[in-house]
Amino acid sequence: MTDLKLLEHLETYLTEHRKQRFENVLSQRTKHFTVATEDVYQLHNTSAVIRSCDVFGIQEVNIVEEQNSKRIDREIAMGSQKWVDLNRYKTVHDCINDLKEKGYQIVATTPHTNDTLLHEFDVTKKSCFFFGRETEGLSKEVLDAADCYLKIPMVGFTESLNISVSAAIILQHVTTKLKQTDIDWQLTEIEKQEKRFDWIKKTIKSYDDIVNRYYNNK
Amino acid sequence: MTDLKLLEHLETYLTEHRKQRFENVLSQRTKHFTVATEDVYQLHNTSAVIRSCDVFGIQEVNIVEEQNSKRIDREIAMGSQKWVDLNRYKTVHDCINDLKEKGYQIVATTPHTNDTLLHEFDVTKKSCFFFGRETEGLSKEVLDAADCYLKIPMVGFTESLNISVSAAIILQHVTTKLKQTDIDWQLTEIEKQEKRFDWIKKTIKSYDDIVNRYYNNK
Numbered sequence: 001m002t003d004l005k006l007l008e009h010l011e012t013y014l015t016e017h018r019k020q021r022f023e024n025v026l027s028q029r030t031k032h033f034t035v036a037t038e039d040v041y042q043l044h045n046t047s048a049v050i051r052s053c054d055v056f057g058i059q060e061v062n063i064v065e066e067q068n069s070k071r072i073d074r075e076i077a078m079g080s081q082k083w084v085d086l087n088r089y090k091t092v093h094d095c096i097n098d099l100k101e102k103g104y105q106i107v108a109t110t111p112h113t114n115d116t117l118l119h120e121f122d123v124t125k126k127s128c129f130f131f132g133r134e135t136e137g138l139s140k141e142v143l144d145a146a147d148c149y150l151k152i153p154m155v156g157f158t159e160s161l162n163i164s165v166s167a168a169i170i171l172q173h174v175t176t177k178l179k180q181t182d183i184d185w186q187l188t189e190i191e192k193q194e195k196r197f198d199w200i201k202k203t204i205k206s207y208d209d210i211v212n213r214y215y216n217n218k
Numbered sequence: 219m220t221d222l223k224l225l226e227h228l229e230t231y232l233t234e235h236r237k238q239r240f241e242n243v244l245s246q247r248t249k250h251f252t253v254a255t256e257d258v259y260q261l262h263n264t265s266a267v268i269r270s271c272d273v274f275g276i277q278e279v280n281i282v283e284e285q286n287s288k289r290i291d292r293e294i295a296m297g298s299q300k301w302v303d304l305n306r307y308k309t310v311h312d313c314i315n316d317l318k319e320k321g322y323q324i325v326a327t328t329p330h331t332n333d334t335l336l337h338e339f340d341v342t343k344k345s346c347f348f349f350g351r352e353t354e355g356l357s358k359e360v361l362d363a364a365d366c367y368l369k370i371p372m373v374g375f376t377e378s379l380n381i382s383v384s385a386a387i388i389l390q391h392v393t394t395k396l397k398q399t400d401i402d403w404q405l406t407e408i409e410k411q412e413k414r415f416d417w418i419k420k421t422i423k424s425y426d427d428i429v430n431r432y433y434n435n436k
Contacts, residue, residue: 021375024373025373025374025375028373028374048380048383051376051379052379052383053374054374054375054376055372055373055374055376055379056372056373056374057373057374080374080375080376082375083374083375083376118390118394119394152390153394154273154274155242155243155246155273155274155275156243156246156271156272156273156274156275156298156301157239157243157272157298157300157301158269158272158273158298158301161269161270161273161386162266164383165266165270165382165383165386168379168383168386168387169386169387169390172336172370172387172391173390173391176336176337176371
């Protein structure tokens with residue numbers, strides 16, 4: 001599937017600095033954890049979640065857009081979505097099925113359910129963290145399907161944090177803790193190759209020309 | 219200074235639920251850590267930092283407003299500033315002096331200085347976490363005065379988090395860790411009494427009438 005000779009050739013178009021950057025980022029990417037957002041209305045929240053995924057090395061984000069599909073597009077076109085993979089779903093049902101097939105447990109992040117506290121969360125399990133709507137929270141469907149309810153302990157008068165802040169706290173915590181375990185959390189070699197191609201394609205403007213010339217000269 | 223009989227009388231005007239809430243929140247409040255913001259322009263960032271302080275039990279927030287004094291007022295009038303104490307300073311110099319006199323080490327939170335990583339930070343020291351301007355970061359004065367540079371490890375292409383997200387991650391982490399130590403981090407009994415008065419004053423509309431009647435009937 002992947003043409004390693006072509007990849008090598010393409011990489012000669014990158015600066016040494018950029019190439020090294022790709023490798024550094026790739027070495028810290030994981031699919032052990034993933035994130036799902038369910039009909040998040042406030043557009044800056046969606047892009048903030050995507051940015052946090054990039055910052056903390058989460059490669060895949062799942063976006064359920066039962067009600068909001070049109071509005072989200074514009075926003076995510078602006079952010080760091082270039083470097084993470086967005087899986088988009090029309091229904092929660094499809095999203096959850098897909099995640100379960102891939103072996104993820106469903107983790108509902110809810111501010112009011114008194115279940116697992118963040119610092120007690122078992123990071124060894126493949127997990128998808130679900131974040132819900134700003135006011136209504138997660139849908140009944142997600143809550144019913146959840147294997148685990150995760151809570152950030154809060155001790156003040158204010159009893160909630162916004163989605164982008166919750167996501168950042170959770171992702172920072174679980175990825176830091178994951179890297180202290182001996183779990184095999186990194187991307188596979190094949191997944192890394194795919195991302196190298198993908199990122200080069202998004203970086204080099206004349207990608208198509210270079211690939212065409214490469215095959216014509218072969 | 220504090221009239222405990224008056225406090226007892228005032229508390230009869232609170233519902234049992236509210237009284238219990240005050241005690242729960244008070245029992246988790248700390249001055250072992252505090253936060254300082256330096257000329258933060260984006261108003262929603264200041265109030266998000268204040269909200270995070272409330273959520274994670276930080277009782278005091280220090281606000282330096284060398285350049286921005288007028289604009290911040292409006293915003294902080296809306297948030298959870300009712301429950302935390304705001305110390306306002308016209309100069310960084312005054313703020314740092316005051317904090318040092320109170321025994322705090324100055325912790326500069328900077329995304330680009332490669333020093334202490336968050337999960338390695340020593341929570342046993344009394345610390346003030348400084349957050350700077352959105353684009354310029356912290357001033358040279360804060361960086362020069364800092365005892366410690368704290369960094370949230372980031373492993374993606376995006377190399378920064380916004381102030382409100384950074385503050386929330388740091389405060390969540392250090393307060394959780396602090397509570398796992400045997401450090402004496404809680405408010406003193408006198409500090410708690412002061413907050414009980416203060417919070418009752420902010421809760422009961424007819425506070426002044428009640429106090430006047432109390433003293434007249436004595």
